[in-house]
Amino acid sequence: DSGVTQTPKHLITATGQRVTLRCSPRSGDLSVYWYQQSLDQGLQFLIQYYNGEERAKGNILERFSAQQFPDLHSELNLSSLELGDSALYFCASSVREANTGELFFGEGSRLTVL
Amino acid sequence: GIQVEQSPPDLILQEGANSTLRCNFSDSVNNLQWFHQNPWGQLINLFYIPSGTKQNGRLSATTVATERYSLLYISSSQTTDSGVYFCAVATGAVIKAAGNKLTFGGGTRVLVKP
Numbered sequence: 001d002s003g004v005t006q007t008p009k010h011l012i013t014a015t016g017q018r019v020t021l022r023c024s025p026r027s028g029d030l031s032v033y034w035y036q037q038s039l040d041q042g043l044q045f046l047i048q049y050y051n052g053e054e055r056a057k058g059n060i061l062e063r064f065s066a067q068q069f070p071d072l073h074s075e076l077n078l079s080s081l082e083l084g085d086s087a088l089y090f091c092a093s094s095v096r097e098a099n100t101g102e103l104f105f106g107e108g109s110r111l112t113v114l
Numbered sequence: 115g116i117q118v119e120q121s122p123p124d125l126i127l128q129e130g131a132n133s134t135l136r137c138n139f140s141d142s143v144n145n146l147q148w149f150h151q152n153p154w155g156q157l158i159n160l161f162y163i164p165s166g167t168k169q170n171g172r173l174s175a176t177t178v179a180t181e182r183y184s185l186l187y188i189s190s191s192q193t194t195d196s197g198v199y200f201c202a203v204a205t206g207a208v209i210k211a212a213g214n215k216l217t218f219g220g221g222t223r224v225l226v227k228p
Contacts, residue, residue: 002159031213031214033214033215033216042218042220042221043200043202043218045215045216045217048213048214048215050213055213055214056213056214056215058215088155090157092216094214100144100145100206100214101145101214102145102147102159102162103145103147103202103214103216104159105149105156105157105159107155107156108155108156108157110155
C-alpha cells in the first residue's frame with residue numbers, strides 16, 4: 001500500500017459526460033501529480049500541484065482540469081468525454097519539495113467511456 | 115523534453131533465470147525510479163535511484179548518471195515477476211520549470227514461465 005488513495009477505482013460513463021476523479025496524497029506529502037495511461041500513449045504526465053498551486057503542466061487537454069484543495073487532496077475533472085479518454089488515471093504524491101523526491105502512485109482510476 | 119528509452123521491449127524468461135533491463139535517458143536527471151506494473155495495473159515502487167547501486171532481495175539496480183543509463187537486475191526470476199517494468203526520470207532540480215514530473219520510458223514487458 002503506497003498510502004495514496006484514489007477514488008473511484010472503476011468508472012463507466014458515456015460520451016459527452018463529465019466525471020471527477022479524486023486523490024488523497026500520502027500523509028505529509030505536498031505535491032500531487034496526475035498521469036494518464038492509455039494503450040497507445042503509455043504513461044503521460046498531465047499536471048502537478050504543490051501545496052495548492054499548479055507547478056508543472058504536461059499534455060493535459062483543455063477539457064480536463066484539476067485542482068488541489070487546502071487539505072491537499074486533489075481532483076481531476078474530465079468533461080465532454082470522448083471514447084479516446086478511456087484510460088487508467090493515476091495520481092501520485094511526493095514529499096516536501098516541489099522539484100525533488102520519490103513519487104508514490106495510487107492504484108489508479110480506470111475510466112471507460114462508451 | 116527528456117527522452118527515456120528502455121530495452122528490451124519484451125522479455126520471456128524461464129523461472130529461475132536471471133535478466134538485465136536497461137534504461138537510457140537523454141539529459142541530466144535528479145530523480146530516477148523503477149516501477150513494476152503488475153497484471154492488475156498497480157504501479158509498485160521498486161527503486162528510487164538517481165545514482166549508485168541498491169539491492170532489494172532478488173532485485174538490484176544501478177544508475178550511472180554521468181553516462182545516462184540505469185540497469186535493473188532480476189535474479190532467480192519467479193512467475194510473480196511477470197508484468198511491465200518502467201523506468202522514469204525527472205529533471206526538476208536541473209530545470210525548475212519542469213516541476214518534479216516523471217517522464218516514463220515505454221517499459222519492458224516481462225513474462226516468466228513456470
